Amino acid sequence: MSVNRTRLRQLRQIRRPLLETYWRLFNRRFYASCREQRRVRALPLTEIRRLQWQRLKELLQYAYENTDFYQQYFASAKLTPADIQRPEDLLQLPVTDKQTYRTHCRKILARHLREADLIPSNTSGSTGQPFRFYLDGVTEAANTSAAFALNKEAMGIVPWEKINELVLKVEPPNRIDLTGIARRGSLSLKEVLASEHIGICTNDITPANISAIAEIIQRRKLRAIYGYASSVFSLARYLSDRRCAPPMRYVIAIAEGMLKQQRGYISEVFGCPVYQDYGASECMRMGFECRCRSGYHMDLYNYYFEHLDGAKYAKEGSVGEIVVTNLNNYVFPFIRYRIGDLGEPCTGECGCGINLPIMRSLGGRPSEIITTPAGKDITVHAFTVLFEYLDRYVRQFQVVQSARDALVARIIPTGEMSDAVREHIRNEILNCVEKSMTVKVECVDEIATEVTGKRRLIVPLPRE
Numbered sequence: 216m217s218v219n220r221t222r223l224r225q226l227r228q229i230r231r232p233l234l235e236t237y238w239r240l241f242n243r244r245f246y247a248s249c250r251e252q253r254r255v256r257a258l259p260l261t262e263i264r265r266l267q268w269q270r271l272k273e274l275l276q277y278a279y280e281n282t283d284f285y286q287q288y289f290a291s292a293k294l295t296p297a298d299i300q301r302p303e304d305l306l307q308l309p310v311t312d313k314q315t316y317r318t319h320c321r322k323i324l325a326r327h328l329r330e331a332d333l334i335p336s337n338t339s340g341s342t343g344q345p346f347r348f349y350l351d352g353v354t355e356a357a358n359t360s361a362a363f364a365l366n367k368e369a370m371g372i373v374p375w376e377k378i379n380e381l382v383l384k385v386e387p388p389n390r391i392d393l394t395g396i397a398r399r400g401s402l403s404l405k406e407v408l409a410s411e412h413i414g415i416c417t418n419d420i421t422p423a424n425i426s427a428i429a430e431i432i433q434r435r436k437l438r439a440i441y442g443y444a445s446s447v448f449s450l451a452r453y454l455s456d457r458r459c460a461p462p463m464r465y466v467i468a469i470a471e472g473m474l475k476q477q478r479g480y481i482s483e484v485f486g487c488p489v490y491q492d493y494g495a496s497e498c499m500r501m502g503f504e505c506r507c508r509s510g511y512h513m514d515l516y517n518y519y520f521e522h523l524d525g526a527k528y529a530k531e532g533s534v535g536e537i538v539v540t541n542l543n544n545y546v547f548p549f550i551r552y553r554i555g556d557l558g559e560p561c562t563g564e565c566g567c568g569i570n571l572p573i574m575r576s577l578g579g580r581p582s583e584i585i586t587t588p589a590g591k592d593i594t595v596h597a598f599t600v601l602f603e604y605l606d607r608y609v610r611q612f613q614v615v616q617s618a619r620d621a622l623v624a625r626i627i628p629t630g631e632m633s634d635a636v637r638e639h640i641r642n643e644i645l646n647c648v649e650k651s652m653t654v655k656v657e658c659v660d661e662i663a664t665e666v667t668g669k670r671r672l673i674v675p676l677p678r679e
């Protein structure tokens with residue numbers, strides 16, 4: 216073994232106790248939460264659910280006693296938190312949505328708060344209408360970062376390994392200005408020990424910037440990527456075109472669903488596994504993929520999930536609308552919140568040993584629906600399935616409803632696309648909409664992002 220290798224191994228061995236000591240001394244809440252959540256994840260599922268129910272009851276009681284909004288919320292259902300004895304009792308309480316939080320922002324905020332406990336935030340607005348809310352700077356901040364560390368462990372990424380990460384978001388932390396020299400202050404002890412995170416704004420990922428980005432990846436020794444699925448995909452394409460894609464240790468894609476072929480492509484370009492993280496700005500780290508990648512393990516310690524079919528619970532093994540209660544946010548409680556996703560809870564155990572149940576996400580928001588002139592609703596899922604089946608020809612797509620009876624399918628092809636294939640795709644879409652609309656298939660080099668930095672798979676006509 217060479218001297219360098221031996222030194223590297225020694226460094227790895229001391230990094231763990233050093234980091235653990237650092238957390239124990241300076242990041243106590245995070246450290247305690249990591250230990251507690253690790254213990255909980257190994258419990259039998261019935262035990263996890265019992266603890267989850269207890270945490271839910273505590274939150275309901277607190278919200279009822281400390282916010283004007285939830286006092287009225289329970290009163291409107293002629294209930295108090297004490298009446299909620301079994302999961303089915305929750306069905307008597309109203310479901311909330313973004314509009315609820317937008318309208319009643321002041322009244323949802325708990326009374327007697329310390330300014331320091333509030334973290335103002337806003338959603339990235341995939342629906343085009345961002346809204347402002349508050350995160351709990353005490354309980355939530357510690358629990359979600361601890362959950363993320365454990366989620367990464369489930370992917371095989373241990374926190375005491377130093378793997379510098381490239382973060383692709385609209386407003387990433389440590390954002391690098393691509394036009395200037397990369398900023399570098401003096402390094403703190405933590406930065407020497409722990410992984411660094413370097414941010415690039417998703418809007419900066421363009422062919423013109425790709426050389427600068429490649430240089431930053433090399434210079435800052437970035438060996439992992441975390442960011443919006445479509446941005447990671449674009450970055451992979453540009454780097455691959457220039458033949459300068461560096462090997463990575465892992466990619467974690469967030470915020471949007473990813474086509475099977477996109478995941479395969481990203482994995483091939485960077486030579487590493489690609490994981491998905493299921494969450495939203497107001498409910499972070501709701502689910503994660505483990506090494507088995509058989510769906511999302513749902514985090515029952517930090518959230519209470521319900522799967523609804525209309526006003527009732529969806530049948531076991533069927534698709535339902537996800538309604539979530541954030542068990543950590545005591546400053547601005549989200550209770551029975553319709554997050555805008557569909558999911559299918561699965562039974563059975565995962566091979567990784569984590570007892571949190573698995574959910575298959577359909578990667579689509581129910582709000583993303585194209586309605587045909589005949590009145591048939593077509594969800595984004597129908598198009599996802601169609602284009603995954605066409606993975607030999609199509610790398611990325613976007614279906615835009617340009618008029619009541621007209622669709623335009625924009626496609627980034629895998630290579631030259633023959634007229635026959637294009638016609639085949641057109642026919643498949645025509646069948647999907649029962650021939651009630653005209654369909655145009657356009658091959659493009661790029662699919663534009665929204666102001667939010669994300670790309671939508673389908674763009675329906677604005678609702679009247």
Ligand SMILES: [Zn+2]
Pocket residue numbers: 505506507508512565566567568569
């Ligand atoms: Zn698993």
